[in-house]
Amino acid sequence: MMTKDKTQRNDVPSAPGRRRFINTTALAGLASVVACTDKSASSVPAAAAAGAAPAGEHVIAGLHPKPGELDTYYGIWSGGHAGDVRILGMPSGREIHRVPCFVPDALVGWGITNESKKVMGTKPDGSLKYTVGDTHHVHASYKDGNYDGRYAWVNDKINARLARIRLDYFVCDKITDLPNVQGFHGIFPDKRDPVDEKINYTSRVFCGGEFGIPLPNNVGTEDHSKYRSLFTCVDAESMDVRWQVLIDGNCDLVATSYDGKLAATNQYNTEMGVHYEDMMSAERDACLFFNVARIEAAIKAGRFKTIGDSKVPVVDGTHAANQDPKTALTAYVSVPKNPHGVNASPDQKYFICAGKLSPTVTVIELSRILDWFDGKLAALDDAIVAEVEVGLGPLHTAFDGRGNAYTTLFLDSQIVKWNIDKAIQFHKGDKNAKYVLDRLDVHYQPGHLSASQSETVAADGKFLGVGCKFSKDRFLPVGPLHPENEQFIDISGDKMMLVEDHPIRSEPHDFIIFKRDLLRPKQVYSLDDFPLAIKDAKQSGVFRNGKKVTVKLTSQAPAYSLREFKLKKGDEVTLILTNLDKIEDLTHGFAIPKYNVNFIVNPQETASVTFVADKPGVFWCYCTHFCHALHLEMRSRMIVEA
Amino acid sequence: MMTKDKTQRNDVPSAPGRRRFINTTALAGLASVVACTDKSASSVPAAAAAGAAPAGEHVIAGLHPKPGELDTYYGIWSGGHAGDVRILGMPSGREIHRVPCFVPDALVGWGITNESKKVMGTKPDGSLKYTVGDTHHVHASYKDGNYDGRYAWVNDKINARLARIRLDYFVCDKITDLPNVQGFHGIFPDKRDPVDEKINYTSRVFCGGEFGIPLPNNVGTEDHSKYRSLFTCVDAESMDVRWQVLIDGNCDLVATSYDGKLAATNQYNTEMGVHYEDMMSAERDACLFFNVARIEAAIKAGRFKTIGDSKVPVVDGTHAANQDPKTALTAYVSVPKNPHGVNASPDQKYFICAGKLSPTVTVIELSRILDWFDGKLAALDDAIVAEVEVGLGPLHTAFDGRGNAYTTLFLDSQIVKWNIDKAIQFHKGDKNAKYVLDRLDVHYQPGHLSASQSETVAADGKFLGVGCKFSKDRFLPVGPLHPENEQFIDISGDKMMLVEDHPIRSEPHDFIIFKRDLLRPKQVYSLDDFPLAIKDAKQSGVFRNGKKVTVKLTSQAPAYSLREFKLKKGDEVTLILTNLDKIEDLTHGFAIPKYNVNFIVNPQETASVTFVADKPGVFWCYCTHFCHALHLEMRSRMIVEA
CATH class of the missing domain: 2.130.10.10 (YVTN repeat-like/Quinoprotein amine dehydrogenase)
Incomplete structure (x- = not known):
């Protein structure tokens, strides 16, 4: 080497x-x-x-x-x-x-x-x-195999949460906790429904759990034979957790097939080790496939359990429970040592795993995986159509739509460009097939x-x-x-x-x-998007109900609708601000010194904060987001009487 | 226009x-x-x-x-x-x-x-x-009129704080609260000491207070005749507040002279108005000069008061108290309408104010300000050597060292390049002096x-x-x-x-x-910079003193020194992590799921966190900062027993 x-x-x-x-x-x-x-x-x-x-x-x-x-x-x-x-x-x-x-x-x-x-x-x-x-x-999110500009999703590995981002306003609108998961790592939306042909767009997001833990995780046990990981499906629209799969080994990255039928995760720790030497002890790990339609049918048929306080149905995706291809929910394809990354080729045919601790990439043909689930492929690993060496530390793979793949080589600090068909030919035995086309430091x-x-x-x-x-x-x-x-x-x-x-x-x-x-982003909000919107500056004021006080104000450059507002020490204040400016890019800020408050309102946006008026004095609320030549003069006096 | x-x-x-x-x-x-x-x-x-x-x-x-x-x-x-x-x-x-x-x-x-x-x-x-x-x-920070690479400072306008950044490690090492100030806006370090010639470097940072408030601000009074602003001097090395000046009007930006003798702030609200119409009612506002040596002599002589709980000496810089040039601490030079910005020219001769609501820039000759303080200039405004029109909404000015100035025109959305000497000639009466040299949208x-x-x-x-x-x-x-x-x-x-x-x-x-x-930045810390450093992985361990537990561990790719550590529910834990890796750019992270902990340790850095172990279970502390091919496998198990 x-x-x-x-x-x-x-x-x-x-x-x-x-x-x-x-x-x-x-x-x-x-x-x-x-x-x-x-x-x-x-x-x-x-x-x-x-x-x-x-x-x-x-x-x-x-x-x-x-x-x-x-x-x-x-x-x-x-x-x-x-x-x-x-x-x-x-x-x-x-x-x-x-x-x-x-x-x-x-x-x-x-x-x-x-x-x-x-x-x-x-x-x-x-x-x-x-x-x-x-x-x-x-x-x-996808539609017909391409992005449709509705949503993006991103994981939080530390606390096992999935966030959704609206791609019209570029804001996060939902965050979902994944129950009984630690180290939530890979995600991928599905690309269409496995059964319903009309659903030609993303309706599920798959989430891989990386760290094995006790299920439920309320016992500080050192015995790692009790640790397990879950693979999770979240509903793309409601963001509710639909189901989970109990697996052997761990989940790392996730890929989905263009036909909606398969999801997969590469597994770098099939050993289920707790120390890195254990995690790299086996020569081969796996790419674990999920048969989405069968999993959902099993849940419909009541073949699931729940874990701890969670109501989410969990099906059994372990090796032991999935020996018969005809009923299996999962399929563990063997790939070399600690793979990192699984990617779906744009010709819709293959998933590609990179070896990380092996210098190889593995090409898995999806039609053969489906054949295996149908009982038509004798050995699951026959779905592997190429396993070829590309360099040291291969991690992830991208595609150019012309049949070529580009794989990062972490240790070599290179990108290697290789041809998928040529790699398959080479693997079949054609040693003249030149699959590596280029390298770049x-x-x-x-x-x-x-x-x-x-x-x-x-x-x-x-x-x-x-x-x-x-x-x-x-x-x-x-x-x-x-x-x-x-x-x-x-x-x-x-x-x-x-x-x-x-x-x-x-x-x-x-x-x-x-x-x-x-994408078709929107650059001005609609007042109607916000239930608390103050649609007319005349609705501004201080509304008191005992100690509960609501302050309503609007912004329009270079002034807030309330030049000053009075509170009493101890008031529980909810302040609502609507930006009545309609001009693109005309955002205002609102800071209250010593009260740890600052936020912005974009054009036609409404936002609110709640705080206790616990410090008497004069507090100049000011516009923190440059808006106008009289921006420095744009202020409102909050007067808190002792 | x-x-x-x-x-x-x-x-x-x-x-x-x-x-x-x-x-x-x-x-x-x-x-x-x-x-x-x-x-x-x-x-x-x-x-x-x-x-x-x-x-x-x-x-x-x-x-x-x-x-x-x-x-x-x-x-x-x-x-x-x-x-x-x-x-x-x-x-x-x-x-x-x-x-x-x-x-x-x-x-x-x-x-x-x-x-x-x-x-x-x-x-x-x-x-x-x-x-x-x-x-x-x-x-x-300056030395001999150029940056010396020690420190940078930055203001916090919301909560009136000054932060210092060490320019060797690019980290913030001190934050100082300015007492009795709200809306702390402009800052500028001095460039040398006004008296001691050996101090040819920055030893003070001047801070302008923008919003007038009651002094002290513990009364919610609406009566704005009681509101005042302060100009503050902070010690560059200790970051203690040295002194403050009570002023009329407000402070906006700050400039300092190369000889260390003068600081100045432009005032957009000499009216001391509370609504924007009031703040822009006067045709002229001011550039307020501070005689640093005299202020410090006054304090030495005990001519100061203090405000509320603050022990900081405050001298009187109001108009009323500074009528006699020979004893004045301050000098209010008149400049047109709501100036925004005051900048010192690199030839060390001038401060330049831009008009914001006037299309003018004003050039003030510093030697004449010193003459006024010495009783040699009859009218203070005779220090103005140019007041020329450059375009709509002039805000700030930069310099090229070739005698030209570049001023932003907010309303015109332009930069105007103009020549300072030519502007002075024009102001003197030479109407053929072409001071505007170029404009750029x-x-x-x-x-x-x-x-x-x-x-x-x-x-x-x-x-x-x-x-x-x-x-x-x-x-x-x-x-x-x-x-x-x-x-x-x-x-x-x-x-x-x-x-x-x-x-x-x-x-x-x-x-x-x-x-x-x-700059001469350092890219690897020294273990000795950190009192809590764990200098040898062998010093790692869990050290218990009743419920108080100290966890000491080190990182060295691809492992933490403790592969696991055990705690009991309710323990008050301080976890100390030293990164023993010495290689530039080899930073590690440390996250604890569900415990809201994540931080990094750069090469040879030590950091600590304190938390209560209130949740039993297994928590995989993992490296969040990509470090090594076995980064994913770099973990430590925190086992919290019920």
């Missing part, structure tokens, strides 16, 4: 500093781990080496939009433990928006307003249940990647985004915490071309890129 | 959509307000019109760094009501880092770790005092601007950043909340050239741009 590595490196025109970091202690440490335990990683097929063009850092210019030019694609990026979702324009990589989900956002008042607290979830005392989150995978240690329209039937092979986990020397130093490096690559030609380095606040994992005309 | 406006517009090659938004209701509303009240805005001098080159949207390419190329300048941007500070690379405009200050940051655990909570400030119950903030103005409604090294003696006239408050049609639509548009302009030639549109999360106000070699 090292020989091949050296050979390929030698013809790479070195970028400044690129090699300085490659053999750091931590990664070298892993390399030795891999070398010791991964017996299959000893050589690379000649075809792969021969097929690879000289790798290098190709740089082209001119794709960065000029001032005033709009991007042609949207990107939706997860934000990792920043807990948010970011909207980028592509190909520029410009970050246009952040959508707060699981974590408070002081800018918009997410976690401050009553409306956002209701979405986020509160404790009995009204404070937020959680203020941390960890978003990894973001996917959007990236900077550094790539995790997820995604191409424009990659996981849709409309994959168009224009751009590739690559989430590099380490940026090291690629940007000016800013102290110990480095940004990630999202690199953008032009894949429209035979050779991959590095277009841009884009620093991004840690830590995006997955993302999607799609054509801008698939 | 409208005639001139039309004339100039006619020769502007219109950018797509640019004019679509210009006459929106809100701005039109203001235009009529200005037209009605601002008598001086009726015409523009022929010189200005004649001097102006045809304005337009000049676009050049090629300045955006190629992948792997480092930027040549740092930018430090305030984050508005996001409450943070952003670090950009210039000329790319890439956002490399965010420094959390006043607001929690789930990514790094700011507001979660004990160390960050101590900086932010907590209530008696240990929860954060505030979770909102509003940063506007960020400035850095920006997109849209610019607030602050700053040039590379602008407010230093090393102003180099390369780049200009312009914070446009509205972006409108310049980026893909992302719902009702638009990003701001930071536009970057090449000012190295005679004509300003628009280089790039850069969307940025709301809402930056001010920023500085300086050469990268002025």
Whole structure:
């Protein structure tokens, strides 16, 4: 492996500093781990080496939009433990928006307003249940195999929650707790109903549980034989949890078939180990398939249990309960060592798993999985139509719609472009099939990647985004915490071309890129969207009911409808603000000094806050969101009498 | 004004959509307000019109760094009501880092770790005092008139706090509450000591209080004749409040002289009005100068009072108390209507105020202010050496070090480039002096601007950043909340050239741009920086003292030193984590599901959290910050026994 590595490196025109970091202690440490335990990683097929063009850092210019030019694609990026979702324009990589989900956002008042607290979830005392989150995978709703611009979803790994984002207003409108799940990691919406042909759009979201725990998790037992994971289905519209599947091993990423019949999760810990050495002890792990129609039929037939306080039906998807293909709800396809990532090819035929601790990618043909469920395929692993080596540390795969796949190689810090048909031919025995078409160095240690329209039937092979986990020397130093490096690559030609380095606040994992005309965002709210809306400035005032006080006011640049309002110390105040400005981009803020209140109201939006007026004095509520030449003068005096 | 406006517009090659938004209701509303009240805005001098080159949207390419190329300048941007500070690379405009200050940051655990909570400030119950903030103005420490790379400071307008950022680690290390101040807005560090020549570096930070309030503010009085503002001096090193000045009117922005003798604040509300109509009723407001040495001598001599519970000495800077120039602590120079912004020219000679509701800029010669304090200038307003018209809504001014100034025109959505000496000649009576050199349309409604090294003696006239408050049609639509548009302009030639549109999360106000070699950031911490550091993995363990439990662990990819640790329900736990990895960029995270804990430890950093183990069960603490190929497998089991 090292020989091949050296050979390929030698013809790479070195970028400044690129090699300085490659053999750091931590990664070298892993390399030795891999070398010791991964017996299959000893050589690379000649075809792969021969097929690879000289790798290098190709740089082209001119794709960065000029001032005033709009991007042609949207990107939706997860934000990792920043807990948010970011909207980028592509190909520029410009970050246009952040959508707060699981974590408070002081800018918009997410976690401050009553409306956002209701979405986020509160404790009995009204404070937020959680203020941390960890978003990894973001996917959007489908119709006929392409995005339909209704919703996106993102996971919270820390607290096992699923958030939905409305793609008309780019706001999070629902968050669902997954019961009895810890380490909720991969998600994927279905692409149509497995049974009802009329439902040609997303109606389910599948969620993978990564960490095994006692079910229910109310006993601090050390005995990990009692730990189990669940695979969860959430209703796309109501956001209720529909059902769960008890499984052996864990769930990592999730993929769904275009026909709606299959979902799958790759399993890096079929060993169900609790220490990393145990988790990597087996030479092969699995890609676990779920037969969606059969699971729902089983639930309809009452073949489920529930766990603890949860009312969600749970079916049994373990090996032991699913030996007969004709009745099986699940199917465990064997794939090499600790796979990371499962992706559906846009030709609708294959799921592809990458090996992580094996240098291979595995191509699984979906029609054969269906054959197995129908009793027509003798051995489940015969669904594997290719298992070929591509380089060290393969993680995730994207597609160009021209039959090629692009896989991140974490340890090699490369993208490898390979041809799926050629890989299948090679696997069948044609050793002349040159499946590796190109390699490109990236900077550094790539995790997820995604191409424009990659996981849709409309994959168009224009751009590739690559989430590099380490940026090291690629940007000016800013102290110990480095940004990630999202690199953008032009894949429209035979050779991959590095277009841009884009620093991004840690830590995006997955993302999607799609054509801008698939969205129809709204830029002004409707007053009717908000039950509390104050539709006329004349309805403003202070309305008292004992100690309960409602303050109603409106904003219209450069003034609030109430120039001052009086409260008494101890009042329980709910303040409702409607922005009557209708002009696009004319947002107002509302801050109350010393009362820990700040939030914004976009055009025609209404928001409210509730607080106790516990400090007497004069408090200048002011507009925090620049609105007008008299913005500084836009204030309202809150006078709290002792 | 409208005639001139039309004339100039006619020769502007219109950018797509640019004019679509210009006459929106809100701005039109203001235009009529200005037209009605601002008598001086009726015409523009022929010189200005004649001097102006045809304005337009000049676009050049090629300045955006190629992948792997480092930027040549740092930018430090305030984050508005996001409450943070952003670090950009210039000329790319890439956002490399965010420094959390006043607001929690789930990514790094700011507001979660004990160390960050101590900086932010907590209530008696240990929860954060505030979770909102509003940063506007960020400035850095000086030595010999240029940045010395020690510190930056930023204000919180909502809760009147000053934060300091260490520029070696890019972290906020101190936050100071300003007593008896509301709406703390402008800040500026001094550039040297007014008396001690050896102190040729920043040792004070000046802070302007914008909102008048009762002093102390514990009475909910409506009687605004009792409201007053304070100007505050904070010690740059200790971050203690040194002194305050009671003033008439308000403080807005702040500037300091290169000789250390003078600080100044522009006053948009000398009327001390409480409604915006009152605040704009006077035709002239003021630029208020502070004689730093005299103020400190007065305090030394005991000529101060204190306010309420505060022990900070407060001197009297009101008009009434400062009639005699020879003893005055303050000097109120008259400038036109609601000025917004005061900036010190890099030739060390002038402070420049922009009119906001007057189309003028006012140039004040500092040597004449000193003359007035020395009794050598009969009329204080004779310090004004120019007061010339530049366009509608002038706000802030930057400099190129070649004698030219660049002023944002909020209402005209333009940058005007003008020559200071020529403006002085014109003001003296030379009507042939063409002081306006160029105009450039920006997109849209610019607030602050700053040039590379602008407010230093090393102003180099390369780049200009312009914070446009509205972006409108310049980026893909992302719902009702638009990003701001930071536009970057090449000012190295005679004509300003628009280089790039850069969307940025709301809402930056001010920023500085300086050469990268002025900073020497550190990328790995020293274990000795942290009193709680666990310097050897062998010191890990669970240390119990009754219900008080200390959990000590270390991280080294791909494992934590404790694979599991046991607690009992009800334990009061302090968990301390030291990252023993030494490699640059090798940061680890630590999340505890359901316990609302997540934070990171950068290389060689130590952080701690304290919580009550109130939920029994198994909780997989996991690494949230991608670190290694076995990152997913990097976990520690927290087992809480019932």
